[in-house]
Amino acid sequence: MTTVRPGLLRIEHVMGMPVIVDVRDEGVGAGPIDEVVSWLHRVDQMFSTYKDDSEVCRIDRGELVLLDAHPDVQWVLARCEALSRETGGYFDLRAGPDSTLDPSGLVKGWAVDGAAAILEAAGATNFAINAGGDIRLRGGALPDDRWRVGIQHPLERDRIAAVVETRDLAVATSGAYERGEHVFDPHTHRPPVGVLSVTIVGPDLATADAYATAAFAMGTRGAQWTATLDGYEGMTILGGGRVLLTQGFPAAG
Amino acid sequence: MRRALAATLGAATIALPTANAVAAVERSTATVAAPKKIVVTKKVTGPSVDADRWGTVQINVTVRKTTTTVKGVRKVSRKITDIGGTFSYHTDRSLYIMQQSLPQLRQQALQSLSANVSIVSGATYTSQAFIGSLQQALAMANKV
Numbered sequence: 001m002t003t004v005r006p007g008l009l010r011i012e013h014v015m016g017m018p019v020i021v022d023v024r025d026e027g028v029g030a031g032p033i034d035e036v037v038s039w040l041h042r043v044d045q046m047f048s049t050y051k052d053d054s055e056v057c058r059i060d061r062g063e064l065v066l067l068d069a070h071p072d073v074q075w076v077l078a079r080c081e082a083l084s085r086e087t088g089g090y091f092d093l094r095a096g097p098d099s100t101l102d103p104s105g106l107v108k109g110w111a112v113d114g115a116a117a118i119l120e121a122a123g124a125t126n127f128a129i130n131a132g133g134d135i136r137l138r139g140g141a142l143p144d145d146r147w148r149v150g151i152q153h154p155l156e157r158d159r160i161a162a163v164v165e166t167r168d169l170a171v172a173t174s175g176a177y178e179r180g181e182h183v184f185d186p187h188t189h190r191p192p193v194g195v196l197s198v199t200i201v202g203p204d205l206a207t208a209d210a211y212a213t214a215a216f217a218m219g220t221r222g223a224q225w226t227a228t229l230d231g232y233e234g235m236t237i238l239g240g241g242r243v244l245l246t247q248g249f250p251a252a253g
Numbered sequence: 254m255r256r257a258l259a260a261t262l263g264a265a266t267i268a269l270p271t272a273n274a275v276a277a278v279e280r281s282t283a284t285v286a287a288p289k290k291i292v293v294t295k296k297v298t299g300p301s302v303d304a305d306r307w308g309t310v311q312i313n314v315t316v317r318k319t320t321t322t323v324k325g326v327r328k329v330s331r332k333i334t335d336i337g338g339t340f341s342y343h344t345d346r347s348l349y350i351m352q353q354s355l356p357q358l359r360q361q362a363l364q365s366l367s368a369n370v371s372i373v374s375g376a377t378y379t380s381q382a383f384i385g386s387l388q389q390a391l392a393m394a395n396k397v
Binding site: 016148 | 300302303304305354356357358360361364365368369370371372373374375376377378380381382384385386388389391392395
């Protein structure tokens with residue numbers, strides 16, 4: 001009768017946040033999870049804006065030209081540029097007040113997408129990777145056949161605002177929380193007004209995360225923009241507590 | 254500095270999704286031998302997890318495991334009867350943040366458990382540290 005939770009759970013502090021790797025498949029073993037952890041540390045080493053010797057810091061200081069950078073760094077920076085164009089500049093590499101090169105808004109999701117690929121290659125079909133609240137899901141939370149994800153209430157820390165029920169999806173939320181208002185409107189260099197949080201779900205976490213950041217930075221106009229996205233759905237919580245969902249958003253009843 | 258959470262958190266009774274197993278066992282009829290029931294209570298502790306720049310959080314849960322044997326069929330149920338833990342902090346500011354946030358996080362954890370939610374999107378890193386340590390403790394509680 002008892003439903004024992006199968007698989008393995010690992011928590012690793014990397015990229016400045018706790019990353020929770022929750023694999024529910026029996027028989028996948030610790031090997032692929034070790035591989036995920038070392039991948040995340042390699043990404044951190046290359047992309048960290050806090051490590052002076054990271055490729056990103058060296059590029060920002062003009063010590064490394066883009067063409068000599070690691071192919072992953074070139075790819076990520078090019079993807080950032082493409083997303084910046086796609087979002088009308090609201091997802092921006094240099095959005096912060098000090099305008100330093102900071103691709104971390106894309107790197108976290110991209111690193112988790114890579115981690116998911118490692119687990120899938122090892123045969124895992126039921127797992128969740130949670131990087132500081134941005135999540136990539138596959139299959140179900142065995143013995144349950146799907147994952148249930150709480151969306152943080154933006155004003156009350158003791159509550160979840162909604163539940164998303166899903167199988168294969170990425171979930172990213174952008175908002176102004178304990179770390180301070182870390183999303184800025186790149187056009188005004190100030191935090192957006194009138195919006196508390198934006199959650200985007202879709203096939204890959206890097207894109208979902210970038211869209212969530214962009215929609216949040218747009219302020220009250222962001223919700224309308226999320227309705228135009230192809231393959232991604234959004235939930236926007238406005239200042240007055242109003243919640244706006246796009247048509248296909250997988251909110252649980 | 255390190256402090257116990259117990260005073261902040263207090264005692265709580267929350268059911269794992271498995272708790273209903275008991276009801277099925279209690280339907281046994283008078284014609285069979287009295288069911289054999291063994292109750293074990295154990296405290297399991299999750300790992301210490303970094304909560305961004307505020308410190309670390311380490312959550313423990315108390316699990317009560319009931320094993321009932323009816324006509325040679327063994328049934329096991331587990332119930333979480335308490336959440337506690339310890340946290341560390343670096344400065345007066347981080348002590349304040351921890352003391353403010355942990356009771357709220359415990360409240361959110363209770364809400365999440367009752368809604369069968371194991372992940373929270375968009376929460377702060379302190380929340381994620383709490384959730385991480387709690388998830389590991391719950392996984393261990395399931396194996397008691």
